[in-house]
Amino acid sequence: MPLKLFELVGRDAARPFSPYCWRTRMALAHKGLSADTIPWRFTEKSVLVPYGSERVPVMLDGDRAVVDSWAIANHLEDAYPDRQSLFGGAGGRAMARFINSWGDIAILGGISPLVLADIPKLLDQVDADYFRTSREARFGKPLEEVMATRDQAVIGFRRSLEPLRQTLKAQPFIGGDAPDYADYIVFGGFQWARVVSPFKLLEETDSVYAWRERLLDAFDGLARKSPGFPV
Amino acid sequence: MPLKLFELVGRDAARPFSPYCWRTRMALAHKGLSADTIPWRFTEKSVLVPYGSERVPVMLDGDRAVVDSWAIANHLEDAYPDRQSLFGGAGGRAMARFINSWGDIAILGGISPLVLADIPKLLDQVDADYFRTSREARFGKPLEEVMATRDQAVIGFRRSLEPLRQTLKAQPFIGGDAPDYADYIVFGGFQWARVVSPFKLLEETDSVYAWRERLLDAFDGLARKSPGFPV
Numbered sequence: 001m002p003l004k005l006f007e008l009v010g011r012d013a014a015r016p017f018s019p020y021c022w023r024t025r026m027a028l029a030h031k032g033l034s035a036d037t038i039p040w041r042f043t044e045k046s047v048l049v050p051y052g053s054e055r056v057p058v059m060l061d062g063d064r065a066v067v068d069s070w071a072i073a074n075h076l077e078d079a080y081p082d083r084q085s086l087f088g089g090a091g092g093r094a095m096a097r098f099i100n101s102w103g104d105i106a107i108l109g110g111i112s113p114l115v116l117a118d119i120p121k122l123l124d125q126v127d128a129d130y131f132r133t134s135r136e137a138r139f140g141k142p143l144e145e146v147m148a149t150r151d152q153a154v155i156g157f158r159r160s161l162e163p164l165r166q167t168l169k170a171q172p173f174i175g176g177d178a179p180d181y182a183d184y185i186v187f188g189g190f191q192w193a194r195v196v197s198p199f200k201l202l203e204e205t206d207s208v209y210a211w212r213e214r215l216l217d218a219f220d221g222l223a224r225k226s227p228g229f230p231v
Numbered sequence: 232m233p234l235k236l237f238e239l240v241g242r243d244a245a246r247p248f249s250p251y252c253w254r255t256r257m258a259l260a261h262k263g264l265s266a267d268t269i270p271w272r273f274t275e276k277s278v279l280v281p282y283g284s285e286r287v288p289v290m291l292d293g294d295r296a297v298v299d300s301w302a303i304a305n306h307l308e309d310a311y312p313d314r315q316s317l318f319g320g321a322g323g324r325a326m327a328r329f330i331n332s333w334g335d336i337a338i339l340g341g342i343s344p345l346v347l348a349d350i351p352k353l354l355d356q357v358d359a360d361y362f363r364t365s366r367e368a369r370f371g372k373p374l375e376e377v378m379a380t381r382d383q384a385v386i387g388f389r390r391s392l393e394p395l396r397q398t399l400k401a402q403p404f405i406g407g408d409a410p411d412y413a414d415y416i417v418f419g420g421f422q423w424a425r426v427v428s429p430f431k432l433l434e435e436t437d438s439v440y441a442w443r444e445r446l447l448d449a450f451d452g453l454a455r456k457s458p459g460f461p462v
Binding site: 085087088089090091092093094095096097098099101102104105106162163164165166167170171173174175176180182 | 316318319320321322323324325326327328329330332333335336337393394395396397398401402404405406407411413
């Protein structure tokens with residue numbers, strides 16, 4: 001039975017944009033697995049109730065529903081041990097937890113105020129309204145106001161990438177000579193930004209830019225071929 | 232032939248304080264290895280010239296000199312493969328590179344302005360003068376001025392630990408159920424601070440505080456027994 005993956009989309013069902021879903025997409029490709037996508041939208045919470053989740057990704061593997069990108073990566077690693085490892089051993093799996101947290105905080109938290117107000121443009125009205133209301137409650141101001149200073153804010157975001165930049169002086173990927181789940185964690189955020197916003201996150205001279213290019217090209221251009229803005 | 236380790240000290244030769252040397256000390260203990268310490272002071276650059284280094288740690292393993300804490304960790308892992316692994320596999324070794332960079336930037340870079348002016352107090356005059364001159368050139372102002380705002384600055388430092396805090400919600404160490412080199416990278420900075428300064432970096436209710444306690448207790452209290460201030 002093929003794997004099934006609920007993925008966040010907007011008006012265009014073929015334009016998945018969730019950073020967490022992109023972590024999973026890349027992880028599946030790394031394992032040489034494919035999944036049938038089930039497009040899912042912000043306001044379709046009821047669809048996920050049977051799986052005990054309110055958000056995506058949710059992956060169905062036979063009878064089993066796996067909820068949350070981190071849990072899915074672990075499930076793929078454990079359920080498909082003969083395929084290319086996502087973590088490169090127990091140490092990598094544990095350390096990827098830390099990188100997952102850094103990815104959530106520095107990457108997703110850093111990118112969010114730079115692209116947020118571009119997201120409703122991709123959504124149907126009901127989802128756009130939900131997105132705006134829930135996120136404006138979180139930020140305490142209109143999305144456009146959060147994003148108004150992005151030309152300045154992006155400088156701080158670029159500075160926050162310094163640990164990644166230092167790593168890339170020594171090796172082409174966080175995973176070493178080849179990418180692994182640690183890379184997909186971080187890349188998911190950049191791909192999210194690329195799909196939802198024309199805003200330029202990185203300068204072309206940045207080693208992080210070159211790293212992102214390598215991941216856009218990975219798996220026969222999986223991420224680059226998916227609809228999005230040029231980077 | 233026993234291992235030899237050049238370690239940074241000040242007036243008290245039995246009070247090693249370099250965060251990089253502490254990464255190495257913990258790595259040696261993890262491998263069940265011991266090294267004879269060769270106390271080294273900031274202005275003794277000429278002593279290290281034969282090893283092609285200007286700073287410590289420098290480790291001598293037989294005929295071989297290994298320079299830099301990251302290189303030493305890798306040497307220990309490769310030269311003593313039958314002992315407890317520092318990285319838990321190839322994935323962990325690659326990802327630890329990233330954590331090493333995060334440790335240098337967020338931890339050492341974050342702690343430095345909070346403790347800097349306390350360091351000369353531990354040094355002989357010639358080293359204190361060297362330390363002050365070189366660091367004041369780097370910061371562009373007196374050390375005391377850098378440190379004057381530490382009661383405010385520590386709040387930002389604590390906030391920067393959030394990726395570690397999130398990780399510790401899932402597991403007791405960055406290395407998982409037990410500490411590994413990823414933990415020692417980060418802990419080295421905290422131990423440095425403990426040895427050189429009475430300043431309180433962490434609140435007792437912080438999960439990072441509890442994690443630090445566990446590492447202070449590791450290897451029969453290796454780090455806690457070394458001279459320093461109470462935390």
